[in-house]
Amino acid sequence: MYLVRRSPSRQRPAGSGSGDQRLPARTGGPLGLPAGGGAEAQPGGAAVFHPLAAPGAYTSSSMNEHDFERVAREYAGRLYAVAYRMLGNRADAEDAVQRALLKCFAARASYSARWAVSTWLYRALTNVCIDELRRRRVRTVADLGPGAGSGAVTTPNAQGRRRRELALADGEAVARQPRIERIDLTRALDTVPREARLLLALHYVDGLGYGELAKIRGISINTVKSQLKRGKAIMKKALEAGGHDGSD
Amino acid sequence: MDRTDETLRELFAVPAPPTLAGRVHAALRGPAPTLEALADRFHFEASERGIARLAYGRGRDAAAGRGRRHVEQARAELAEYLAGRRTFFTVPVDLGGVAEFQSHVLAEAARIPFGEVESYAALARRIGHPRAARAVGNALGANPVPVLVPCHRVIRGDGTWGHYAFGAALKTRLLELERATPLLVGCTSTRIVCRRGCRAEQRIGEDRRVVFASVADAAGVGYRPCKVCRPGDQAA
Numbered sequence: 242m243y244l245v246r247r248s249p250s251r252q253r254p255a256g257s258g259s260g261d262q263r264l265p266a267r268t269g270g271p272l273g274l275p276a277g278g279g280a281e282a283q284p285g286g287a288a289v290f291h292p293l294a295a296p297g298a299y300t301s302s303s304m305n306e307h308d309f310e311r312v313a314r315e316y317a318g319r320l321y322a323v324a325y326r327m328l329g330n331r332a333d334a335e336d337a338v339q340r341a342l343l344k345c346f347a348a349r350a351s352y353s354a355r356w357a358v359s360t361w362l363y364r365a366l367t368n369v370c371i372d373e374l375r376r377r378r379v380r381t382v383a384d385l386g387p388g389a390g391s392g393a394v395t396t397p398n399a400q401g402r403r404r405r406e407l408a409l410a411d412g413e414a415v416a417r418q419p420r421i422e423r424i425d426l427t428r429a430l431d432t433v434p435r436e437a438r439l440l441l442a443l444h445y446v447d448g449l450g451y452g453e454l455a456k457i458r459g460i461s462i463n464t465v466k467s468q469l470k471r472g473k474a475i476m477k478k479a480l481e482a483g484g485h486d487g488s489d
Numbered sequence: 490m491d492r493t494d495e496t497l498r499e500l501f502a503v504p505a506p507p508t509l510a511g512r513v514h515a516a517l518r519g520p521a522p523t524l525e526a527l528a529d530r531f532h533f534e535a536s537e538r539g540i541a542r543l544a545y546g547r548g549r550d551a552a553a554g555r556g557r558r559h560v561e562q563a564r565a566e567l568a569e570y571l572a573g574r575r576t577f578f579t580v581p582v583d584l585g586g587v588a589e590f591q592s593h594v595l596a597e598a599a600r601i602p603f604g605e606v607e608s609y610a611a612l613a614r615r616i617g618h619p620r621a622a623r624a625v626g627n628a629l630g631a632n633p634v635p636v637l638v639p640c641h642r643v644i645r646g647d648g649t650w651g652h653y654a655f656g657a658a659l660k661t662r663l664l665e666l667e668r669a670t671p672l673l674v675g676c677t678s679t680r681i682v683c684r685r686g687c688r689a690e691q692r693i694g695e696d697r698r699v700v701f702a703s704v705a706d707a708a709g710v711g712y713r714p715c716k717v718c719r720p721g722d723q724a725a
Contacts, residue, residue: 252499301659310517317513325503335509339516346517368700372671375702376604393552426500432713435702436710445494445501459699460710468710477493 304349312358313342319447326430326463327370337373341366357453364457366437374435429479436447437472440465524666527659528568530604535559542633545655561629566686567636572672573688577718580639584650587633594628601642604667608646608679622646627690630654669702673720675712682707 246434277398280413290350299417317338324341345352345365436458443457455462456468514700516723532549534542535556538561542551552560562580569575599615601607609629610622618624631641633655643665645651675682678692682701683690700708704721706716714720 265550293597313513314510315515317510321505321509322501322503326501331506335506337522339513342513343516348695350529354698357695364699368671368698370676371700371702373708375672375700423500426496430500433708434709436706442498442501445497446503458710459675459680459697463712473493473497476497480496 249389276410295430304352306349306384309349312362313346316359316362317342320362322369322446323366323439323442326446327367327439328373329431331428333373337366337369341369344369359447359449360453360456363443363449367457369436388404400481425479425482426476427475432479433472433475434468437468440468441472441476459472491493500658524571524662525568527716527721528564528571531564533560533563533564535631536583536585538581538585540637541583541586543637556653563637565701569686570636571666573666574691576667576670576672576684577686580637582634582637583668584633590624591628591631594625595632595634595638598632598640598643598691599638601639603639604670606664608643609643611653612643612693626651638670642667670723673704673707675699675701680712681715682712683715684718684720687715689717 318337320341321334324337325331328334328337341362342365343361430441433441440458441456442452447458451465451469453460454465458465458469500694501641531543531545533540533544533552534550535552538553541715542562550557550560558636559580563578566575566578567581570578573635584595587595588642593616597612609626610619613622613625616625618668625643629643632638632640635641641653641660643651650660651658670685672685673682674685674690674693675698676690677697677699681689682704701712706712
């Protein structure tokens, strides 16, 4: 489809050891390596590779299977965190991560050096998450719409039931988190508009900057700023309200 | 920075389940299922006004004159649909030879949005015959143009699939396919949002696609709806 390629001088061979050594290692990422990722740790020990620090790291005209696996392992944890906060439960989040990675895997040949790996993966993930949310919204409208008075509630569909079961299973996860404040915050997060919530998640999970957020969502940097601000304002309000009746 | 930032960072630090990496790994190794191969196994009957019949398996197309063009279009759209590149059909459907009640049911079934499901009973209520769920089932079972009129999106009230002309397995796969196919796709360079399958959408490069949940969301971040496929108009 697109034939844009950077000049060869900007492309570096992927997967070679020399490529890795050039990376500035960043210790203590937001999540650390996902399980099993440590096996391929760089010489620096448990260092976490940061894509923004070295945009040339994984770049090549396309990506081979081995590279992709490494990338997938490395990002799975962070992708999961974003998906979890977007979709609100474990099963859907895992499903989303898996689907996003599968999509990228299928398209790995068309991966272009112009992209940071993180941008590429996060865009695939956000596309999956957003579509999942679209489906849910329509579903709830349809549930409430036609038979509001009669039997809309008594005719649950498979999806609805599954979601309720998942919500129950998720109750455990929430209960394990110690503070009440967190539950309030999770609830507040649900009221943040979708696009803003997505940007919040990406911003806080991986510390992505405005520029990369703009690239991931294909919007302008100013829109990123205004959306983030809006989302943050909602969360701040909830945080202040929660602080009053929660801890005091 | 401030306390909100810290709290939010903490909130978003969700530990991934330890088995995730392994499962992703396994999924990458597994073969990607595809429905595309089925596209060649359908054949059509068409009149001047549109597709009158769609059948699976052996057989030949039956069409003359303008009908032939409808068949070509239907085959192309069906192939795109099965490949996950189309969420709606534009080929006309000819329900001329269908009884009144059944055409009523089919018209209503055609309004179930892509990726959604509805129960037989709910469909019966919508056409104004709340006790006719079984009749609705029969009408859908005799659907002359399955897939084009999405009778696979109608399932039983208890959440089980119910019957399907092409078998329950295909019903499952079609619903899975619709679940995995995004509906609204935006182009990052033109800032236009299209329905998947629109001819403008099909020209968007792989690296310029973003998915939106609704036209309103897209408008909120500066995308306008496409004038060709008019996303949002058909939602009602």
